[in-house]
Amino acid sequence: MKTENDRIIPIAPIDRLIRKANADRVSESAAKELGVILEQLGKEIANRAIDLAKHAKRTTVKDSDIKLAYKQWRR
Amino acid sequence: MKTENDRIIPIAPIDRLIRKANADRVSESAAKELGVILEQLGKEIANRAIDLAKHAKRTTVKDSDIKLAYKQWRR
DSSP states (O other): OOOGGGOOSOHHHHHHHHHHTTOSEEOHHHHHHHHHHHHHHHHHHHHHHHHHHHHTTOSEEOHHHHHHHHHHHHO | OOOGGGOOSOHHHHHHHHHHTTOSEEOHHHHHHHHHHHHHHHHHHHHHHHHHHHHTTOSEEOHHHHHHHHHHHHO
């Protein structure tokens, strides 16, 4: 189960992101929920990027790995 | 064009997220790239959530809006 301590991305910028999309008001639980979702999506893309870096015989994940991972993840 | 100042989510937690997925090393540009992607995805989901809140005649975006927005976005 996800607990408060497992969260990596802070809530404040997520709240700002929703407000910037033109929300009048944003509940704290809404910002938390989107934070959990973005971390999950980030993890999925990161896992693909790590596989791609290994495939290219590198130990460093580069932006080209992230870009291709996202392209393949998004389809 | 996206500039440094447009970014809302800080880079450090994104870097940590990639490392947590078991990357040996992560280039700074890789973390920045994933940050830009997650902000874009966050914006897409937030826009849907705002539409759903309006549809329910609310001005506050709630976690139920985010959850349904994500479900519909993900398909």
